[in-house]
Amino acid sequence: MWGHNHDMKSFRKQLVADLESPPQVRRVGSGWLSGFFAIVLAIAGFCFVAALRWQMSFATPELDPLHGWTGFRVLVHAILLLAYALSLASLLLRPRKAMGATALVIVLAATILGGANVQPRESHDWGIFFGLDFFAVNMIATGLMFAPIERIFPHLRQQRLFRPEWSEDLFYYLISSMLVQVITFLALAPSGYVNAHTSWLGELRAAVSSLPWLVQFALAMVLTDLAQYWFHRLFHTIPFLWGFHAVHHSAKSMDWLAGARMHFIEIVALRGVTSLPLLTFGFLPSVMQAYVALVYIYSSLVHANLRGDFNRLGRFVVVPRFHHWHHAIEKEGYDKNFAIHFPVIDRIFGTHYFPDNAWPKGYGVEEDVPRGYLAQLRYPFVRKAQ
Numbered sequence: 001m002w003g004h005n006h007d008m009k010s011f012r013k014q015l016v017a018d019l020e021s022p023p024q025v026r027r028v029g030s031g032w033l034s035g036f037f038a039i040v041l042a043i044a045g046f047c048f049v050a051a052l053r054w055q056m057s058f059a060t061p062e063l064d065p066l067h068g069w070t071g072f073r074v075l076v077h078a079i080l081l082l083a084y085a086l087s088l089a090s091l092l093l094r095p096r097k098a099m100g101a102t103a104l105v106i107v108l109a110a111t112i113l114g115g116a117n118v119q120p121r122e123s124h125d126w127g128i129f130f131g132l133d134f135f136a137v138n139m140i141a142t143g144l145m146f147a148p149i150e151r152i153f154p155h156l157r158q159q160r161l162f163r164p165e166w167s168e169d170l171f172y173y174l175i176s177s178m179l180v181q182v183i184t185f186l187a188l189a190p191s192g193y194v195n196a197h198t199s200w201l202g203e204l205r206a207a208v209s210s211l212p213w214l215v216q217f218a219l220a221m222v223l224t225d226l227a228q229y230w231f232h233r234l235f236h237t238i239p240f241l242w243g244f245h246a247v248h249h250s251a252k253s254m255d256w257l258a259g260a261r262m263h264f265i266e267i268v269a270l271r272g273v274t275s276l277p278l279l280t281f282g283f284l285p286s287v288m289q290a291y292v293a294l295v296y297i298y299s300s301l302v303h304a305n306l307r308g309d310f311n312r313l314g315r316f317v318v319v320p321r322f323h324h325w326h327h328a329i330e331k332e333g334y335d336k337n338f339a340i341h342f343p344v345i346d347r348i349f350g351t352h353y354f355p356d357n358a359w360p361k362g363y364g365v366e367e368d369v370p371r372g373y374l375a376q377l378r379y380p381f382v383r384k385a386q
């Protein structure tokens with residue numbers, strides 16, 4: 001039996017090595033691109049099929065209109081077919097078979113579940129779900145948005161999509177997308193309590209919700225960034241809280257995926273703190289939804305491996321170089337640039353650092369944060385104060 005586990009491990013190693021292979025062995029015609037896109041499409045197709053089959057457990061209610069759309073099953077079918085064709089192409093073209101084989105197995109698994117014609121199979125409702133469909137939509141949309149622009153306008157040209165520790169960060173991405181409902185529920189719990197006990201704010205809420213949409217949106221950005229600033233600064237100041245936040249700072253490469261690395265408890269607390277002002281002051285739901293979407297994209301953007309000094313623009317809005325300094329290994333960047341939208345907040349509270357044209361030499365923390373999701377989940381509780 002031990003041999004089975006061993007084989008799985010070495011297969012995983014082969015797959016990772018193949019994904020990370022140097023540019024010479026992944027040029028056009030080498031079967032690398034077809035293998036890569038076969039895997040991405042196979043995973044997306046599998047997630048959609050699972051979401052259609054077990055809607056209660058794996059589908060995100062906000063994506064209901066997507067599932068109900070008549071073209072959706074045709075689209076899922078096309079995704080699976082394309083993944084199948086690409087995996088065959090990769091298997092034919094490429095001497096190393098790990099990528100093609102992985103994609104093929106995932107496509108087959110999706111087909112066994114019922115493929116695009118899958119019928120709902122579920123008699124119970126857990127009341128909790130894991131948004132597999134949200135992960136698929138999110139991964140493809142953000143990947144399509146950021147992977148090409150990081151390639152065209154890179155800050156560090158030699159850094160690749162499959163840089164060190166990419167699989168850890170992708171796993172963080174998977175967990176936070178899949179647990180989107182759990183995270184939202186936990187994060188909104190305190191807001192419900194606050195709302196129930198602050199009925200005297202009724203007039204203020206009515207006034208806020210009658211403001212023009214754009215004014216509400218701008219106000220929401222300022223208020224949440226203020227809340228986020230002090231939350232973030234506290235996590236840098238109090239040693240026990242730093243144990244959680246050190247996980248986010250342990251990323252040694254900065255790109256759109258690196259922003260996903262965040263301790264589960266910090267995500268929940270952060271969402272709770274930033275949604276408090278939004279709910280308490282009665283912003284329109286559409287303002288809150290737009291804000292959540294913006295924050296999702298914006299946090300990928302500020303971590304992205306994108307060049308551009310933006311000496312002037314960076315005074316008014318947070319640009320990648322501003323947040324890169326927050327992650328710097330240089331002492332000058334320590335405990336600076338806590339804001340995520342407006343650098344002026346750092347100016348007001350004396351934590352602003354944005355020297356013209358300069359970039360950090362590297363990213364990370366001084367302490368040894370262990371590798372891997374579970375070890376990092378435990379880290380704040382086993383970490384020795386340094």
Ligand SMILES: [Zn+2]
Pocket residue numbers: 232236245249326
């Ligand atoms: Zn920080």
Ligand SMILES: [Zn+2]
Pocket residue numbers: 248259303323327
């Ligand atoms: Zn960050």
